Amino acid sequence: MARIAFQQLAHSYHPAPRGPIDYALRPMDMAFDDAGAYALLGPSGCGKTTLLSIISGLLRPSDGTVLFDGADVTPWAPERRNVAQVFQFPVVYDTMTVRENLAFPLRNRGVPAREASARVDYVASLLGLTAALGRRARNLGADDKQKISLGRGLVRSDVAAILFDEPLTVIDPHLKWELRSRLKELHRQVPVTMIYVTHDQTEALTFADRVVVMAGGEVVQVGTPEALFERPAHTFVGHFIGSPGMNLLPCEVVSGEAVLPGGHRILLPHPPARETLAGRRIELGIRPEFTRIARDGDLPVLLRRVEDLGRRRIARVELAGLALTATLPDGAAPSSDAARITFDPAHLHLYADGRLVEAAP
Amino acid sequence: MKPHSNRAWLLVLPVVALVAFSGVIPMMMVVNYSVQDTFGNNEFFWNGLGWFRELLDPSTEFGGRFLDALWRSLLFSAICLAIQIPLGIAVALTMPRRGLALAFCLVAMALPLLIPWNVVGTIWQVFVRGDIGLLGHALNRLGLAFNYTQVPLHAWITIIAMDVWHWTSLVALLCYAGLRAIPDAYYQAARIDGASSWAVFRSIQLPKLRRVLTIAVLLRFMDSFMIYTEPFVVTGGGPGNATTFLSIDLVKIALGQFDLGKAAAMSIVYNLIILTLCWVFFATTTRGDADAAR
Numbered sequence: 001m002a003r004i005a006f007q008q009l010a011h012s013y014h015p016a017p018r019g020p021i022d023y024a025l026r027p028m029d030m031a032f033d034d035a036g037a038y039a040l041l042g043p044s045g046c047g048k049t050t051l052l053s054i055i056s057g058l059l060r061p062s063d064g065t066v067l068f069d070g071a072d073v074t075p076w077a078p079e080r081r082n083v084a085q086v087f088q089f090p091v092v093y094d095t096m097t098v099r100e101n102l103a104f105p106l107r108n109r110g111v112p113a114r115e116a117s118a119r120v121d122y123v124a125s126l127l128g129l130t131a132a133l134g135r136r137a138r139n140l141g142a143d144d145k146q147k148i149s150l151g152r153g154l155v156r157s158d159v160a161a162i163l164f165d166e167p168l169t170v171i172d173p174h175l176k177w178e179l180r181s182r183l184k185e186l187h188r189q190v191p192v193t194m195i196y197v198t199h200d201q202t203e204a205l206t207f208a209d210r211v212v213v214m215a216g217g218e219v220v221q222v223g224t225p226e227a228l229f230e231r232p233a234h235t236f237v238g239h240f241i242g243s244p245g246m247n248l249l250p251c252e253v254v255s256g257e258a259v260l261p262g263g264h265r266i267l268l269p270h271p272p273a274r275e276t277l278a279g280r281r282i283e284l285g286i287r288p289e290f291t292r293i294a295r296d297g298d299l300p301v302l303l304r305r306v307e308d309l310g311r312r313r314i315a316r317v318e319l320a321g322l323a324l325t326a327t328l329p330d331g332a333a334p335s336s337d338a339a340r341i342t343f344d345p346a347h348l349h350l351y352a353d354g355r356l357v358e359a360a361p
Numbered sequence: 362m363k364p365h366s367n368r369a370w371l372l373v374l375p376v377v378a379l380v381a382f383s384g385v386i387p388m389m390m391v392v393n394y395s396v397q398d399t400f401g402n403n404e405f406f407w408n409g410l411g412w413f414r415e416l417l418d419p420s421t422e423f424g425g426r427f428l429d430a431l432w433r434s435l436l437f438s439a440i441c442l443a444i445q446i447p448l449g450i451a452v453a454l455t456m457p458r459r460g461l462a463l464a465f466c467l468v469a470m471a472l473p474l475l476i477p478w479n480v481v482g483t484i485w486q487v488f489v490r491g492d493i494g495l496l497g498h499a500l501n502r503l504g505l506a507f508n509y510t511q512v513p514l515h516a517w518i519t520i521i522a523m524d525v526w527h528w529t530s531l532v533a534l535l536c537y538a539g540l541r542a543i544p545d546a547y548y549q550a551a552r553i554d555g556a557s558s559w560a561v562f563r564s565i566q567l568p569k570l571r572r573v574l575t576i577a578v579l580l581r582f583m584d585s586f587m588i589y590t591e592p593f594v595v596t597g598g599g600p601g602n603a604t605t606f607l608s609i610d611l612v613k614i615a616l617g618q619f620d621l622g623k624a625a626a627m628s629i630v631y632n633l634i635i636l637t638l639c640w641v642f643f644a645t646t647t648r649g650d651a652d653a654a655r
Binding site: 056058077078079083084085087088089091093094095096104105108109149152153 | 544546547549550552553554555556557560564565568569
């Protein structure tokens with residue numbers, strides 16, 4: 001168990017990087033607290049797997065240091081770092097039984113057979129693999145194989161962290177839920193740092209206490225699932241998290257009001273200082289969940305269509321030529337194309353060049 | 362009901378004719394010879410199962426000779442497999458994974474496989490000669506009395522070295538392909554699990570090579586058990602009968618002595634031995650698969 005921290009960590013796959021474009025990971029300072037459940041969330045190619053490989057030691061970063069509990073482990077090989085990793089595709093040792101698979105990391109480290117056996121039994125019971133211990137690992141289903149990969153990490157009582165690299169990719173949808181909740185349950189029983197890489201926001205938000213959202217080789221926000229939803233620090237987060245994502249409207253700020261295209265004005269509850277906005281691209285962000293379509297709404301919109309997602313309904317509307325999405329309350333049935341929309345002022349956010357502008361004190 | 366026409370059989374006819382002329386008719390000729398005796402002049406006499414009885418009875422001259430050749434062939438195949446399979450795996454493990462070095466390796470290793478078999482024999486025959494051969498002469502100058510035409514052991518060493526040179530790269534290339542098919546995640550997981558390189562070999566690489574090795578062993582067994590051209594060119598079966606394998610003996614009987622009956626009986630039994638061994642081998646390896654799938 002360990003606290004994992006980065007200092008000025010960056011990585012480029014180019015031997016001689018020229019400029020930020022060559023970097024898969026841009027310089028970052030960050031820390032994963034001991035025994036936390038983290039998710040690294042981002043689209044393909046954002047650097048999340050690179051970051052994971054750097055933590056596990058499979059990849060040596062080109063710049064910066066990795067600290068485990070304050071100790072510099074940057075040059076350490078994976079086996080010395082004592083991390084475990086569950087890969088996208090289940091990795092089991094074909095010729096071995098489930099028991100032998102689970103005991104493999106212990107055997108390699110010279111743990112006495114009796115101690116190893118007890119540990120394997122304990123981990124098998126945690127994962128629900130006890131009945132399968134005597135079977136050949138290669139004959140199990142993908143979900144059980146992933147449990148074995150996870151188990152090979154858990155058997156080491158001193159494991160510093162368990163890393164998951166999109167572990168549910170090849171799992172059947174109906175088993176995903178089960179595995180995910182078992183993982184969550186497991187984290188409660190075994191307090192070890194878990195870092196879970198995924199591009200699926202549902203997986204990230206259900207698994208993690210804290211979600212690290214990455215884009216273009218940078219960490220754009222670290223926060224609880226609620227924080228990501230309610231106060232996205234970056235337009236990317238607003239867009240990437242939530243379905244549908246946040247509405248973003250280009251605007252100008254004039255004397256405490258946001259002026260939208262078409263001349264519509266919205267009063268900002270906490271207008272920022274004037275100089276922070278000068279010369280930057282300003283956008284107003286509002287999640288569809290915090291808009292309301294109503295007869296007595298503030299702004300006139302054109303209703304394009306209504307999508308029924310089963311659980312809720314989404315209205316696609318147009319405000320002065322800008323496409324917006326809004327959630328429709330139950331029972332509301334807009335009668336005509338012309339409707340009015342209201343934004344909840346508590347959930348209006350202002351972004352300058354993509355970053356959240358903090359309200360003036 | 363589907364339309365039905367017996368004229369469709371005509372479409373099969375070319376294949377039937379081809380198989381008949383290339384396989385069935387020659388085979389039946391051999392069966393025919395195997396139950397008869399001839400003294401030339403195209404006169405044949407019925408001999409029943411006489412040749413087979415003699416062949417399978419080691420106390421007769423014919424039977425003893427057959428058994429000796431059979432043991433020589435089996436020993437030769439066993440030694441070839443014992444050297445070429447491990448060596449091929451070792452070579453595959455040390456091959457570069459990319460770049461110019463890989464291209465060079467692949468070409469260099471494919472070369473022996475592309476040389477006609479009698480040329481391979483000639484190359485080695487010259488190579489080990491004591492008077493003009495590079496290896497033979499060098500060994501003699503070093504004080505080792507190497508003479509493959511007189512000493513049976515030296516003849517065996519020569520032929521086995523030649524076969525290893527000729528065929529190990531086939532095993533290596535097959536294994537290399539097998540190794541390349543192993544996803545990186547396996548190696549990464551093994552590193553994280555703290556596995557030594559021996560443990561990686563035992564628990565990842567070797568199991569993943571199983572199928573490829575099955576093919577390699579099958580090919581190498583059949584080829585080495587039927588080897589004819591190279592030892593014929595190098596030693597001609599000698600010294601004495603020391604390197605007279607089944608195939609060489611068969612040709613001696615059939616064409617040297619013109620004992621068509623004996624040779625036919627022998628080729629039938631030879632054929633059955635190869636079929637049986639391959640079947641046993643195939644059945645055991647595929648049953649291993651079925652067991653594993655349970």
